[in-house]
Amino acid sequence: MSNAFSDILVQRLVSARYVTVFTGAGVSAESGIATFRDLDGMWSRFKPEELANVNAFLSNPSLVQSWYQQRKRIVTEAEPNAGHRAIAAFERHFLERGHGFALVTQNVDNLHQRAGSKNVIELHGNLARNYCFDCNRDASEEEMHTKTDEDSVQCVECGGLIRPDVVWFGEQLPAQAIEGAVSAARRSSVCLSVGTSAVVYPAAQIPLLASEEGAYVAEINVAPSAIASMIDETVQGKAGDVLPALFDAYKEALSSSDESYTLN
Numbered sequence: 001m002s003n004a005f006s007d008i009l010v011q012r013l014v015s016a017r018y019v020t021v022f023t024g025a026g027v028s029a030e031s032g033i034a035t036f037r038d039l040d041g042m043w044s045r046f047k048p049e050e051l052a053n054v055n056a057f058l059s060n061p062s063l064v065q066s067w068y069q070q071r072k073r074i075v076t077e078a079e080p081n082a083g084h085r086a087i088a089a090f091e092r093h094f095l096e097r098g099h100g101f102a103l104v105t106q107n108v109d110n111l112h113q114r115a116g117s118k119n120v121i122e123l124h125g126n127l128a129r130n131y132c133f134d135c136n137r138d139a140s141e142e143e144m145h146t147k148t149d150e151d152s153v154q155c156v157e158c159g160g161l162i163r164p165d166v167v168w169f170g171e172q173l174p175a176q177a178i179e180g181a182v183s184a185a186r187r188s189s190v191c192l193s194v195g196t197s198a199v200v201y202p203a204a205q206i207p208l209l210a211s212e213e214g215a216y217v218a219e220i221n222v223a224p225s226a227i228a229s230m231i232d233e234t235v236q237g238k239a240g241d242v243l244p245a246l247f248d249a250y251k252e253a254l255s256s257s258d259e260s261y262t263l264n
């Protein structure tokens with residue numbers, strides 16, 4: 001089977017000094033985690049307004065806590081897939097060559113970290129963490145286990161409601177994360193946008209910003225996303241197939257380029 005990506009993309013990866021990978025739910029689809037907007041996606045079965053905003057939480061904290069605890073159980077039982085592992089391999093390789101690499105993710109499932117990625121910028125938080133809505137104290141896993149069907153978990157210190165450390169609709173993204181992501185996008189010579197519909201802002205700004213600053217931007221998706229016409233290349237395919245093949249093609253091209261015998 002011939003590769004779905006262009007030689008230009010491979011060459012741009014070889015010459016890149018800084019790469020940003022931007023990911024969405026599609027990268028975890030092959031780990032068995034539902035995406036949001038595909039036909040069988042989470043937002044076809046659950047209503048964001050009932051679960052993913054502050055008002056929903058305040059009116060039914062027990063329901064919202066249960067839903068996020070259930071999602072946490074699902075992602076904890078899932079395993080990272082070949083796509084996650086290829087992104088971690090790209091990072092290791094770039095860092096070993098003395099170049100820069102950032103992974104900016106909208107995912108809250110922790111699978112990138114479990115696949116070995118180190119510099120992960122989490123734009124939408126992480127299901128693994130919970131904190132007190134009133135005093136901001138981090139809640140431990142043991143506290144979360146005190147959840148019963150009816151009752152919500154409350155802070156052992158101040159009695160406030162414990163919430164998941166995820167960004168809800170209408171909330172600001174963590175300032176440090178968005179600043180880090182913008183700075184990575186601006187520095188990039190290549191940006192890969194993987195498994196995202198690219199409709200949720202400000203996150204979807206990241207590949208567009210990289211493009212504006214002159215990066216070569218390619219997306220890897222089973223179908224063209226909302227930004228497909230604004231970027232350089234759409235590689236149509238599953239992240240778990242395309243990313244390992246892209247990593248192999250990059251390594252092969254690198255080994256035949258001048259840099260393979262340049263000390264730096």
Ligand code: OAD
Pocket residue numbers: 023024025026027029030035036037038041052106107124167168169194195196197198199200220221222223225237238239240
């Ligand atoms: P979406 O569900 O909107 O998009 C998932 C994308 O993955 C789609 O474009 C699919 O075509 C693609 N896809 C599915 N399977 C794939 C595969 N195996 N390989 C590659 N691509 C695949 O998910 P996101 O773009 O991540 O926000 O959604 C963005 C945000 O909307 C989420 O972070 C979440 C949600 O509301 C918050 O919770 C704040």
